[in-house]
Amino acid sequence: xxxxxxxxxxxxxxxxxxxxxxxxxxxxxxxxxxxxxxxxxxxxxxxxxxxxxxxxxxxxxxxxxxxxxxxxxxxxxxxxxxxxxxxxxxxxxxxxxxxxxxxxxxxxxxxxxxxxxxxxxxxxxxxxxxxxxxxxxxxxxxxxxxxxxxxxxxxxxxxxxxxxxxxxxxxxxxxxxxxxxxxxxxxxxxxxxxxxxxxxxxxxxxxxxxxxxxxxxxxxxxxxxxxxxxxxxxxxxxxxxxxxxxxxxxxxxxxxxxxxxxxxxxxxxxxxxxxxxxxxxxxxxxxxxxxxxxxxxxxxxxxxxxxxxxxxxxxxxxxxxxxxxxxxxxxxxxxxxxxxxxxxxxxxxxxxxxxxxxxxxxxxxxxxxxxxxxxxxxxxxxxxxxxxxxxxxxxxxxxxxxxxxxxxxxxxxxxxxxxxxxxxxxxxxxxxxxxxxxxxxxxxxxxxxxxxxxxxxxxxxxxxxxxxxxxxxxxxxxxxxxxxxxxxxxxxxxxxxxxxxxxxxxxxxxxxxxxxxxxxxxxxxxxxxxxxxxxxxxxxxxxxxxxxxxxxxxxxxxxxxxxxxxxxxxxxxxxxxxxxxxxxxxxxxxxxxxxxxxxxxxxxxxxxxxxxxxxxxxxxxxxxxxxxxxxxxxxxxxxxxxxxxxxxxxxxxxxxxxxxxxxxxxxxxxxxxxxxxxxxxxxxxxxxxxxxxxxxxxxxxxxxxxxxxxxxxxxxxxxxxxxxxxxxxxxxxxxxxxxxxxxxxxxxxxxxxxxxxxxxxxxxxxxxxxxxxxxxxxxxxxxxxxxxxxxxxxxxxxxxxxxxxxxxxxxxxxxxxxxxxxxxxxxxxxxxxxxxxxxxxxxxxxxxxxxxxxxxxxxxxxxxxxxxxxxxxxxxxxxxxxxxxxxxxxxxxxxxxxxxxxxxxxxxxxxxxxxxxxxxxxxxxxxxxx
Numbered sequence: 001x002x003x004x005x006x007x008x009x010x011x012x013x014x015x016x017x018x019x020x021x022x023x024x025x026x027x028x029x030x031x032x033x034x035x036x037x038x039x040x041x042x043x044x045x046x047x048x049x050x051x052x053x054x055x056x057x058x059x060x061x062x063x064x065x066x067x068x069x070x071x072x073x074x075x076x077x078x079x080x081x082x083x084x085x086x087x088x089x090x091x092x093x094x095x096x097x098x099x100x101x102x103x104x105x106x107x108x109x110x111x112x113x114x115x116x117x118x119x120x121x122x123x124x125x126x127x128x129x130x131x132x133x134x135x136x137x138x139x140x141x142x143x144x145x146x147x148x149x150x151x152x153x154x155x156x157x158x159x160x161x162x163x164x165x166x167x168x169x170x171x172x173x174x175x176x177x178x179x180x181x182x183x184x185x186x187x188x189x190x191x192x193x194x195x196x197x198x199x200x201x202x203x204x205x206x207x208x209x210x211x212x213x214x215x216x217x218x219x220x221x222x223x224x225x226x227x228x229x230x231x232x233x234x235x236x237x238x239x240x241x242x243x244x245x246x247x248x249x250x251x252x253x254x255x256x257x258x259x260x261x262x263x264x265x266x267x268x269x270x271x272x273x274x275x276x277x278x279x280x281x282x283x284x285x286x287x288x289x290x291x292x293x294x295x296x297x298x299x300x301x302x303x304x305x306x307x308x309x310x311x312x313x314x315x316x317x318x319x320x321x322x323x324x325x326x327x328x329x330x331x332x333x334x335x336x337x338x339x340x341x342x343x344x345x346x347x348x349x350x351x352x353x354x355x356x357x358x359x360x361x362x363x364x365x366x367x368x369x370x371x372x373x374x375x376x377x378x379x380x381x382x383x384x385x386x387x388x389x390x391x392x393x394x395x396x397x398x399x400x401x402x403x404x405x406x407x408x409x410x411x412x413x414x415x416x417x418x419x420x421x422x423x424x425x426x427x428x429x430x431x432x433x434x435x436x437x438x439x440x441x442x443x444x445x446x447x448x449x450x451x452x453x454x455x456x457x458x459x460x461x462x463x464x465x466x467x468x469x470x471x472x473x474x475x476x477x478x479x480x481x482x483x484x485x486x487x488x489x490x491x492x493x494x495x496x497x498x499x500x501x502x503x504x505x506x507x508x509x510x511x512x513x514x515x516x517x518x519x520x521x522x523x524x525x526x527x528x529x530x531x532x533x534x535x536x537x538x539x540x541x542x543x544x545x546x547x548x549x550x551x552x553x554x555x556x557x558x559x560x561x562x563x564x565x566x567x568x569x570x571x572x573x574x575x576x577x578x579x580x581x582x583x584x585x586x587x588x589x590x591x592x593x594x595x596x597x598x599x600x601x602x603x604x605x606x607x608x609x610x611x612x613x614x615x616x617x618x619x620x621x622x623x624x625x626x627x628x629x630x631x632x633x634x635x636x637x638x639x640x641x642x643x644x645x646x647x648x649x650x651x652x653x654x655x656x657x658x659x660x661x662x663x664x665x666x667x668x669x670x671x672x673x674x675x676x677x678x679x680x681x682x683x684x685x686x687x688x689x690x691x692x693x694x695x696x697x698x699x700x701x702x703x704x705x706x707x708x709x710x711x712x713x714x715x716x717x718x719x720x721x722x723x724x725x726x727x728x729x730x731x732x733x734x735x736x737x738x739x740x741x742x743x744x745x746x747x748x749x750x751x752x753x754x755x756x757x758x759x760x761x762x763x764x765x766x767x768x769x770x771x772x773x774x775x776x777x778x779x780x781x782x783x784x785x786x787x788x789x790x791x792x793x794x795x796x797x798x799x800x801x802x803x804x805x806x807x808x809x810x811x812x813x814x815x816x817x818x819x820x821x822x823x824x825x826x827x828x829x830x831x832x833x834x835x836x837x838x839x840x841x842x843x844x845x846x847x848x849x850x851x852x853x854x855x856x857x858x859x860x861x862x863x864x865x866x867x868x869x870x871x872x873x874x875x876x877x878x879x880x881x882x883x884x885x886x887x888x889x890x891x892x893x894x895x896x897x898x899x900x901x902x903x904x905x906x907x908x909x910x911x912x913x914x915x916x917x918x919x920x921x922x923x924x925x926x927x928x929x930x
Contacts, residue, residue, distance in 0.1 A: 038064045038071050045077060054081050072101035076108060083111055088118040110139045117146045123154065141167060141176035145210065148183055157187055175205045179214055191221040206234070213245070229253055229261075236265070254282050259289040277308030284316045296320035297329070311337040315347050322350050327357035343370045359611035359644075365397045368404070380414060393648035393679070409433070412441030416450050431458065438467075442474060452484050456491070464488050479505050483518050495526050513543060520552050529556055545573040547582045554590050563594050571599075578606045581614055588620055597627035609637070611644050618645075622654045634658060647679045656687050665695035682712065689721045698728035716745030723754050732761035747775070749784050756788070769796065783812055790821065798825055816845040816852060824855045827862065835859050843872070850876050854886045857893060866897045884917040888924070895928045904930060 036044070041064035048057035058081055064074035076098040082091035092115040099108045109128065116124050128147060135143070144167045151160040160183065167180045178201045185194035198215040205211050212234055219228035229252050236246055246265050253262035263286045270279050280303035288296035300317035318334035321327070334351040341347050349371045355364035402418070409418045419433035434451040441447050448471055455464035465488045471481030482505035489498035499522060505515050516539040523532035533556050539549040550570050557566035567590050574583045584603045591600035604621040607613050618641045625634035638655035645651055652675045659668040672688045675681070685708060692701035702725050705718065712718060720742030726735035735758040743751040752775050759768035769792050776782065776789045786808050793801035805822035812818055819842035826835035836859050843856040853876045857869035873890045881887060887910055894903035907930075912918055924930065 036063070038068045038074060041067070042071075042074055042077060049081065054085060057081055070101055072098045072103035075101065076103045079108075079111060079115070083114060086118075088115045091115040092119055092121065106135050106139065109135070110143060113143045113146045117149070123150075137170050137172045138174045138176070141170060141172055141174050141180065145176045145179050148180055152183070152186070161187060175201045175208055175211055178204075179210060182214070191218060194218050195222050202231075225252060225256060229256060229258070233261075250282055251278070254285050257289070259286040262286060275302075275306050277303045277306040277313075279303075280306065281308050281310060281313045281316070284313065284320070288316050288320055293320040293323040297324065297326075300333075311340055318347065318354070319350060322354050327354040330354035331358050331360065331363075338367065341370075344373065362394055362397060362647075365394075365401050368401065380417065393645055406433075412437040412444050412447050415440065416444075416447050419450065419454065428458070431455075431460075445478075445480060449480065456487065459491075461488050461491060477508060479508050479512050479515060482508070483514055486518055486522070490522055490525055495522060498522055511542065513539060513546065516542075517548050520549070524552070524555070529559065532556060540569075545577060545580065545583060547580075547586055550583075551586055554586075554593075558593070563590070566590065567594060567596075567599075574603065574606075581607055581617075585614060585616055585620065588624060592620070592624060592627065597624045600624035601628055601630070609640050609644075618648075619650055619654070626658070631658060631661070642675075646675075649675075649679075649681045649683055653683060653687065656684075656691070660691070660694070663694075665691045669695065682708075686712075686715070686717060686721070689718070690724075693721050693724040693728065696728060698725050701725050701728075716742045720746075720751055720754065723758065727754065727757055727761070732758050736762055749779075749782055752785065753788070768792075781811070783808060783815075787817065790818075794821070794825065798828065801825055802829065814845065816842045816849070819845070820852050820855050823859065827855070827859050832859060832862055836863065848876055850881045850883065850886055854889055858889060861893055861896065866893060869893050870897045870899070884912050884914050888912075888917060888920055892924060895924065900928065900930070903928075 041060045045057040045060035045064070048054070048060065058078065061074050061078040061081070064071055065078065068074070075094045079091045079093075079095035079098060082088070082094060092112065095108055095112040095115055099105060099112060113128060115121075116128065128143070144163060148160055148163050148167075151157075151163060164180055164184055164187075167177070170177060178197060182194045182197040182201070185191070185197070195215070195218040198211070198218050201208075201211050202215050212231055216228045216231035219225070219231060229249065233249065236249055246269055250262045250265040250269065253259070253265070262282065266279055266282050266286065269276070270283065273279065280299045284296045284299035284303060287293075287299060297317055297320035300313050300320065303313045304317070314333045314337045318330045318332075318337075321329035321333060330350065331354045334347055334354065338348060338351055348367055352364045352367040352371060355361075355367065405414075405418050409415050415433045415437035419431065419437065431451075431454055434447070434454050437447040438444070438451050448467065452464055452467055455461070455467065464484060468481050468485035468488060471478070471484065475481065482501050486498045486501040486505070489495070489501065502515065502518055502522065505512070505518075509515065516535050519535045520532050520539070523529075523535065532552065536549050536552045536556065539546055540553065543549065550566070550573060553569060554563065554566040557563055567587075570583070570587050570590055574580065574587050577583065584606045587603035588600040591597065591603060601621070601624045604617060604624060607617050607621075609617075618637075622634055622637050622641070625631075625637055635655060635658045638651055638658065641648065641651035642655060652671060655671060656668050659665070659671070668691045669688070672684055672691065675684055676688070685704065689701050689704035689708070692698075692704055701721065705713075705721060705725070708718065719738035723735040723739035723742060726732065726738070735754070739751070739755040739758045743755045752771070756768045756772060759765070759771070772785060772789045772792060776785045779785060786804060790801050790804040790808065793804055802822065802825045805818055805825065808815070808818045809822060819838045823835045823839035823842060826832075826838065839852075839856040839859050842852045846852045853872050857872045860866070860869035860872070870890075870893050873893055877887075877890055887906075891903050891906050894900075894906065907921070907924075912921060
């Protein structure tokens with residue numbers, strides 16, 4: 001199949017130029033040969049105007065202007081049509097040119113003045129001059145009015161008064177004479193008199209746009225906005241082209257709360273420009289007033305996007321977002337304008353409420369003092385703020401907010417919340433608030449239950465018993481009062497009486513879950529395990545996912561050595577409802593208790609790490625991750641915890657402990673400084689001193705220790721820090737007592753090493769050895785201590801050292817230190833074959849380590865494999881190797897390999913200072929005749 005020749009579709013450059021010229025010539029020819037003169041074009045245009053076809057008329061007139069650009073008549077007629085079409089800018093251009101070309105001023109100037117007025121060309125209008133004698137009185141008054149307005153706009157008041165005086169003698173019934181005269185009062189700022197004249201003029205000419213505009217503005221100046229809006233609405237019907245006035249009218253109606261009337265004009269204007277910031281702002285306000293909060297938010301956001309910076313647009317957006325429950329968006333918008341809002345502004349109350357809903361307690365506490373006069377309705381707001389601040393760890397701020405809530409809490413619910421908050425910050429007056437709540441609402445189960453819990457929590461059993469009896473009297477068919485009484489007797493170990501009360505309760509509701517829980521608890525306290533299990537199974541039959549029953553089951557089964565059965569039941573319940581956070585926490589606790597940290601991690605992964613997560617989640621997940629050896633994941637977890645709750649010391653302490661384990665002390669110090677800038681905390685300051693000591697910065701560590709109050713100086717942890725500082729400063733005697741106190745209080749490996757170091761440096765090596773040996777026996781899986789012990793056994797009991805290293809090798813088969821040291825000991829003991837295998841493994845792990853290479857090479861030499869030994873030495877020997885024994889071993893290997901020249905050069909290049917090294921060099925010189 002043949003294809004079209006692509007060249008046939010393409011014109012050559014010469015041909016294309018010819019075509020272009022041909023088209024231009026043809027077009028010019030058509031224009032030139034249209035057969036009409038300029039006058040004929042003008043005449044044809046008039047025919048089109050008479051027929052109402054202005055667009056066809058414009059084409060004819062433009063053709064005339066093109067034929068004769070100096071045709072004043074054509075330009076004048078074109079300007080007239082533009083005036084009719086409200087195209088005032090084009091009209092101004094054509095009419096100005098017509099006047100310049102000599103068209104009669106009496107015909108041009110009235111139209112030109114209108115064009116100037118409508119385009120806002122005040123300077124041109126003020127400077128407009130004309131032959132008054134050639135104008136009719138009405139024309140002179142209309143032009144004079146427009147010129148007068150321009151002069152006032154330009155603040156040329158003196159010239160304006162002169163113009164008014166010049167117009168005064170003119171006799172006419174035209175409303176423009178009245179408009180001009182009314183401007184005397186405007187210049188005198190007598191707006192009331194001016195308005196009186198304007199009203200009279202409006203009655204004479206109710207459809208005159210200038211009269212309507214003038215009257216509306218005077219109503220505004222006299223503070224009668226509603227009347228002004230009415231007149232502007234009449235004006236907009238006449239002046240349909242006046243976009244600016246419609247803007248003003250829509251804005252005015254919105255401010256007056258006439259949103260339905262305003263929306264008509266806003267929608268009309270938005271058809272012209274839907275990206276206008278002000279229009280979108282007005283639309284947002286209107287939608288909010290109509291309860292359409294999604295529309296209000298969308299239009300307000302659009303207004304902001306298109307540059308509207310009016311604070312009101314942020315207020316509307318924030319209010320709408322709050323009503324929609326999108327609290328973070330509400331915070332985002334209201335935070336922008338909050339600094340500019342006066343205290344007491346409603347927007348501040350909405351902002352504080354939104355911040356609390358977004359778990360931003362500290363931010364809300366900064367706004368709450370600005371919300372103005374408080375009322376009982378604000379109690380829940382302050383209580384929520386107190387709760388959030390406690391969650392954040394900002395206890396001081398929480399107490400301040402609680403004090404404010406205390407002043408305004410009146411209802412039972414508010415007093416209950418207040419009581420709980422006070423007890424949360426160890427303020428026992430919270431009990432009084434809870435008692436007040438019960439007095440105000442004696443029928444409230446919530447108030448009574450909370451008070452009962454508080455009484456039990458503070459061990460006020462007499463008050464709890466009194467509450468229980470009162471509860472039974474006021475609600476004899478309710479089970480709660482009986483359960484409370486039984487709990488009191490249980491805590492008093494009066495189990496017989498407690499059982500009697502529970503039997504009374506069972507007559508009311510024998511299948512009540514709370515009753516079954518009480519029966520389980522009673523039997524567990526009495527060690528009636530089988531009976532407790534029966535009640536537990538009964539409850540689980542009713543409610544398979546009951547957390548208390550499952551927890552009881554785990555406790556009982558664990559006691560019987562059947563924990564796995566209970567864990568399976570808990571896991572089954574959890575799998576049915578993974579959104580149940582209490583089940584997730586129970587499964588995690590069970591996993592940790594049964595040495596299954598991975599199970600705990602998996603359970604806790606079902607809880608989202610947000611500020612709304614249960615408080616137990618944070619510490620439990622961090623612990624589980626560490627137990628599962630997921631150190632990096634644990635560190636990220638603590639970072640998230642700190643980001644969400646920057647003032648909670650448990651979050652920063654958890655992260656610091658990880659950094660301590662990683663020996664990343666500089667990072668830890670940065671974290672500590674950042675935290676202490678937000679909140680002072682003793683535990684963190686103690687860790688700060690410790691981290692400085694561990695980083696080897698003795699002076700800084702001492703400064704931090706000295707800054708801690710004297711009453712804490714005897715703390716064993718702080719004494720451990722002091723011991724480290726003393727060792728860094730070369731004061732082992734001063735370190736000894738502090739190191740011992742720290743170790744005895746917390747016998748962990750790090751503290752042992754400090755004490756051992758202090759003993760060694762004070763000449764108590766035997767005591768140090770005994771201490772290490774005892775600690776290792778008590779902690780057989782502690783590889784750091786075993787290594788410490790084995791190193792000391794090398795010089796005291798090499799056979800025991802071999803045994804210790806062999807035990808370590810079983811648990812740490814890839815430890816090059818263990819492999820190397822065991823190889824060395826076996827070599828010295830004559831077991832070259834075993835030593836060679838171990839040394840080769842250590843060498844393969846650390847081929848660049850001089851100590852590893854030395855052990856490996858010495859074994860090779862004893863196996864008479866000297867060449868391989870020298871080759872291994874050559875890979876690591878450099879100026880960085882300073883151990884004199886290793887250097888001399890290398891030189892001896894060179895000599896045995898016949899490399900005498902190299903050996904002598906190496907020997908002369910080094911300086912040896914140890915007596916044993918100098919003695920060995922003499923022996924080598926004699927042995928190899930150097």
